[in-house]
Amino acid sequence: MRKSIYLLLFIISMILPSACHPVDSYDTDPRGNFEALCDILDNHYCFFREKNIDWDNIRTRYAAMIAPDMSSQELFQVCSDMLGELRDGHTNLSTPFATSYYRAWWSDYPQNYNARIIEQNYFNFNYTSLGAYYYGILPQNVAYIRCPSFEYTLGDGNWNYIFSFIATCDALIIDIRDNGGGRMDYVEPLVSHFITERTLVGYISHKTGPAHDDFSEPYPYYFDPAPDPSILWQKPVAVLTNRSTFSAANNFASIMKLLPQVKLIGATTGGGSGMPFSSELPNGWGIRFSACSILDAQGNPTEWGVEPSPGCAVDMDPQAALDGHDTILDHAIATLLTK
Amino acid sequence: MRNPLISMLLLLSALMSVNAQPTADLQLLRPAASAVTLSVGNSGIVDTYLSPLTYSGWNISLAYERMQAMKFAPDNWVSRFDISVDASHGSNYVGNGSIWRGSLGASWSMMRRWNLPSRFTVGVGPAALISAGAIYNPRNGNNPAAAKAAVAVGATAYATRMFRIHGTRVLARLNTTTPLLGAFFSQQYGELYYEIWLGNRSGLVHCAWPGDYRLFDTTLTADIEIGSSWLRIGYRNFFHSSRVCDITTRVISNSFIIGISGEWLSLRKASRISPSTRIISALY
Incomplete structure (x- = not known):
């Protein structure tokens, strides 16, 4: 009996390891962590083609900078610089001492927004806050x-x-400048008050495998009008954007631009149309990256941003700002009232 | 044509009835062997949709099992039903990330059994399995969880041997169950659940076969007679490995089992157990 049990346990112990499907394993040294980071992005990142990025070349160049005795801070710097080559605001390497962040998508552009100017000079601080939002009515009877x-x-x-x-009010301004995004499903509750019928608002395409061209057929998705008895706003609308309008806010801008009563006014948005995935390295560092592409209703990527409506590209005049004027907001009021 | 067919059905029915019912001078009783067990042990979890790393930690499981000789051929066939709920928690190598796994599973099987020399009993037969659960990695943003669900038919087998230690009856038993063909749920390689929520339900159900979906749930137990009930102690190995859409999931746990088991008879108030009554256990 005892021999039989030992034999059985031996057979089980021999069978089980071979029954496992393989999983890549990495060393916990700098080389292993670097290789894991490169593989994660190689397999999952979704914009290699759009951005014409030769990942193998980048990997080879940065691999030469990895040394077995380098410190965590040195490894972070090499990895952070490598991730910067993706030119992606959704890609971050998180460590206990720092988070990498590609800033050029907004830092190379004028900010085009100053909250204090509007709060003080347009509302004299008399606006109504509701959650993270605030609203009010401007003297021109524009909301x-x-x-x-x-x-x-x-x-x-x-x-x-x-x-x-x-x-x-005769018109409405929605200001999403400096809106860095958030949850995609929080876009619909606002958009639903501006549409009167089920509307195609975009496509979503995910990776189906590790190759750079492994993508699913773009799947169309639709938004429905706000449920009865909601108020559906059909008067003119201006959506104010700047380069720091990013991610879910970028998506909101691309959807609102579809609507006939809406004009996008300001600067091209910051993009960020790749929905980020999370993963991690053997040393516990977290990595976030664009993995799932959101396309606009015409099937075009908006990773590079959404342009203002024709004739509506305008920057804030720094001199006027010193005098308390937001020239993007002024332009929007004028556009709405002359419509 | 109609009358002979009805006659044949009646005859078949009568024959089956004779086979299933005890005769006047031989009463057959089929006690249900039930057990409630708690398993506690370690676990290793990896799901490459969530992380390429293996998480190690603990596993706890509560299970109920019921076995009974089947009515139509109690000497040769036994049925087995079990349901279990599992919870696991693991940490990554450096301990700054955690993962949770929860699963509810059930199976029903019927096994042909043979009584072998040296008081060995073995049984093997088909099984139907169903399970649902999820693996959750709170560190992740848009991909925090991977849902798991499967329906399959498979095989189950057991072997028992009754023996005595210092006059106390002990029933040793090895039991294993594995799915062979079915269907299971998995999101696509880089698919967000947001996309599924938007309505894209294509490509979520996959054929489960040993090439892409492997699971062995094996227990080695000893039931020790204590008065009218039995103490069950033992070892459980749960092994699951799947690979579909380039996503690999692996869950391995090794647990210590403790529980209560016993054989239960349901008797009507007026019925008696006569000297000629024969009790047919599902286990030995």
Whole structure:
């Protein structure tokens, strides 16, 4: 009996390891972590083709900088510089002492937004805050809604209250400058108050395998109007954008631009149309990167940003800003009132 | 034509009835062998949709099992039903990340059994398995979890031997179950659940066969008679490995089992156990 059990356990112990499907394993030294980082991006990053990036070449160049005795800070610097080659604001390497961040997508451009100018000179601080948002009515009878982030959302009841409050206004300005994004599913509750029928708003395409061209057929997705008895706003709308309008806010801009009553005013948005995935290295560092491409309703990528409507590209005049004027906001008011 | 067919059906029915019912002078009783067990041990989890790293930690499982000789051929066939809920937690190599796994599984099987010399009993037969659960990595943003679900038919087998230690009856048993063909759920390689939520449900169900979906749930137990019930102690090895859409999932746990088992009879108030009553255990 005992021999039989030992034999059985031996057979099981021989069978089980060979029954495993293989998983890549890496050393925990600098080389192993570097290789893991390169493989994760090689297999999952979604914009190699759009950005014409030769990842093998980049990998080879930076691999030469890896040394077995380098410190964590030195390894981070090499990896961080390598990730910068992706020119992607959604790609970050997170360590206990630093997070890598590619900034040039916004730092190379004028900021085009100063919250204090609007709060002080246009509203004299008399606006209504609701969650992360605030709203008010400008003297020209134009409503203004500040949407600083899509990390937060409002419910239909909140939105209906806001729209009933501004119902007598002639036009609406939605300011998403400096909105760095947030949750994609928080875009729909706002867009749903500007559409009257089910609307194609974009496509989503995911990777189907590790090769750089392994992508699924773009899947169309639609937004529905806000449920009855919601207020659906059909008067003119201006959406204010700058280069720091990114990710989910970039998606919001691309969708609103589709609507006939909407003009995008300001600067080209910052892009960030790749929905990020998370993974990690053997040493526990976290890596986030664009992995799933969101396309606009025409099937075009918006990774490079969404351009303003024709005739609506405008920057803030720094001199006017010193005098308390937001020339992008002024341009929007003028455009809406002359429509 | 119609009358002969009805006659044949009636005859077949009568024959089956004779086979299933105890005769007047031989009463057959089929006790249900039930067990409730708790398993505690270690686990190793990797799901490359969430992370390329293997997470190691603990596993805990609560299970109920019921076996009974089958009515139509109690000497030769036994049925087995089991349901279990598993929870696992693991940490990555450096301990700054954690992963959770939860799973609910059930199986039903019927096994042909043979009583061998030296008081060995072995059984083997088909099984139907169903399971659902998820692996959750709280560190991840848009890909925090991988849902798991499977329906399959497979095989199960057991071997038992009753013996005595210092006069106490001990039933040793080895049991294993594995799926062979079925279907299981997996998102695509780089697919976000957001896309599934938007409505893209294509390519989520995959054929499960030993090439891409392997699972062995094996227990080695000893039931020690203590009064009218039995103490079950033993070892459980749970092994699962799947690879589909270039996503590899592997869960291995080794656990110590402790529980209570026993054989239960349901008797009507008026019925008696006569000297000619024959009790047919599902296990030995």
